[in-house]
Amino acid sequence: MSESLMLPDVRVVELDNGFRALLVEREPLPVVASVLWYAVGARDERSGETGLSHFLEHMMFKGTDRFGKGEIDLLTSKMGGSNNAFTDNDSTAYYFSLAADRWETALEIESSRMRSCLLDPQEFASEKNVVLEELAMGEDEPWRPLYQACEGLMWQVHPYHHPVIGYREDLERLQAQGMRDYYARHYGPNRAFLTVVGAIDPQRTVDRIHELFGTLPRAAERQTPLGEPLPKGERRAELRTHHSVTRFCIGFPTCRMGDFDDYALDLLAHDLGNSKNSRLYRRLALDEELVTDVSVINETRQDPGGLFVLGELRQGADANKVERIIREEMAGQISEGISKADLKRIRAQISASFLFQDESVLDQAMKIARFEAGTPDGYRTLEDVLPTYEALSSKELRRVAARYYDFGRATVVWAVPERPTVALGVSAPTKKSPKKSNRKESAKKPAKKPAKKVAKKTAKKSNRAGKRTPKKVAKKAAGKGRR
Numbered sequence: 001m002s003e004s005l006m007l008p009d010v011r012v013v014e015l016d017n018g019f020r021a022l023l024v025e026r027e028p029l030p031v032v033a034s035v036l037w038y039a040v041g042a043r044d045e046r047s048g049e050t051g052l053s054h055f056l057e058h059m060m061f062k063g064t065d066r067f068g069k070g071e072i073d074l075l076t077s078k079m080g081g082s083n084n085a086f087t088d089n090d091s092t093a094y095y096f097s098l099a100a101d102r103w104e105t106a107l108e109i110e111s112s113r114m115r116s117c118l119l120d121p122q123e124f125a126s127e128k129n130v131v132l133e134e135l136a137m138g139e140d141e142p143w144r145p146l147y148q149a150c151e152g153l154m155w156q157v158h159p160y161h162h163p164v165i166g167y168r169e170d171l172e173r174l175q176a177q178g179m180r181d182y183y184a185r186h187y188g189p190n191r192a193f194l195t196v197v198g199a200i201d202p203q204r205t206v207d208r209i210h211e212l213f214g215t216l217p218r219a220a221e222r223q224t225p226l227g228e229p230l231p232k233g234e235r236r237a238e239l240r241t242h243h244s245v246t247r248f249c250i251g252f253p254t255c256r257m258g259d260f261d262d263y264a265l266d267l268l269a270h271d272l273g274n275s276k277n278s279r280l281y282r283r284l285a286l287d288e289e290l291v292t293d294v295s296v297i298n299e300t301r302q303d304p305g306g307l308f309v310l311g312e313l314r315q316g317a318d319a320n321k322v323e324r325i326i327r328e329e330m331a332g333q334i335s336e337g338i339s340k341a342d343l344k345r346i347r348a349q350i351s352a353s354f355l356f357q358d359e360s361v362l363d364q365a366m367k368i369a370r371f372e373a374g375t376p377d378g379y380r381t382l383e384d385v386l387p388t389y390e391a392l393s394s395k396e397l398r399r400v401a402a403r404y405y406d407f408g409r410a411t412v413v414w415a416v417p418e419r420p421t422v423a424l425g426v427s428a429p430t431k432k433s434p435k436k437s438n439r440k441e442s443a444k445k446p447a448k449k450p451a452k453k454v455a456k457k458t459a460k461k462s463n464r465a466g467k468r469t470p471k472k473v474a475k476k477a478a479g480k481g482r483r
Helices: 052-059 071-078 104-115 121-139 144-154 168-173 176-186 202-213 260-273 279-287 319-336 340-356 361-374 378-383 385-391 394-404 470-478
Strands: 011-014 020-025 031-038 082-087 092-099 192-198 235-241 247-253 291-299 306-313 411-417
Touching: 011 202, 020 202, 020 361, 031 104, 031 361, 052 082, 052 092, 052 121, 052 176, 071 082, 071 104, 092 104, 092 361, 104 202, 121 144, 121 168, 121 176, 144 235, 144 247, 144 306, 144 411, 192 202, 192 361, 247 319, 260 279, 260 291, 260 306, 260 319, 260 340, 260 385, 260 394, 279 291, 279 306, 279 319, 306 319, 319 394, 340 385, 361 378, 378 385
Parallel strands: 020 192, 235 411
Antiparallel strands: 011 020, 031 092, 031 192, 082 092, 247 306, 247 411, 291 306
């Protein structure tokens, strides 16, 4: 497929108040998807107001000066469409899918709640209980507390330190006025952009955007948070849990979303632990039978992110041996790179997943929005994604692995039963050279989270309850949907 097909025909609309819209006319299906993306997330929260971005996302459905309580969902349902939202570390997004003859209602709703949400004190008090219950449910899950503990230890200066859902103590004492202040400070046309994909009338859409958003007042400009200094040594912690299984999360500081190294880390993460053909799964789960599941996630963000290795031990497995093998396999990637057969398979899986996200108008609208928000060149980066993966050589992959696979800067967190059966200590790397892999090429379907460009920067579904596995935990821990 030619590179030009990677980049849709996007019409960019820019208003004087800083608002932007990215429009893609797409037929023949008479449907339209819109995504309103705010540059507001957990990283914008000050000390004492953690969780406010996510809480406010809930309240954006509780009434405006034009649409009363419950009316947004009721109208969407009556029109046969769908809507939802999510919040993560860097952003908050609201999205609709509607028939082409009625989709402009979504524009009217978004215009109204951008600056005119009621934030009624009674609704605030009621929804606070919902958010606190959501937080309690998350604390009871096996993976989220572990991942958040690793985040909190890994980022000690940058606001990535605190979870998106916030701390219970902050949420409990939060008042409605505090939310109003936060809303006024962060929600405005200069802090948002819109993507629209589907069977639209382009000129009418441009006119409606000017009409509905052109006169809205600006919010404060986004502030740059304090940068996170590189760790000066390995950080370790142990969680005692009521679960009967031992789990681990190992994090390494990496780069920003869209950086050149980000693409290399996607390939490395997939080869290391994102499928049953991966190094860690074959070694730890199949050969040694030490774990039941293992995953590697390249979680780069708008500020430098991290690479995370997560796993779940079998009963009686030696935790120190597991950690030693992880070190060996990561050293193996540095010395050997990725085999030609495995690299070909991984690229094919990434390419298929990337292209599948253009099947629906909502997926494509979300994909464009993620690239626009998260990468230096915005949506135009779409043109370079697959060619960049294809161009990465084994030598470059080994260079990137050597740069970031530094256990002297790693964060290692173990979650163990309240009465652990094994002692957890520092596992020194072995001097034995890891054996080269003889894995065969597989035709299995692409993994659900093969790469940052394919996963996090593309369609993000609502966070309904489901089994939390290592492959899902970062997405579940980061993005909190209202439902």
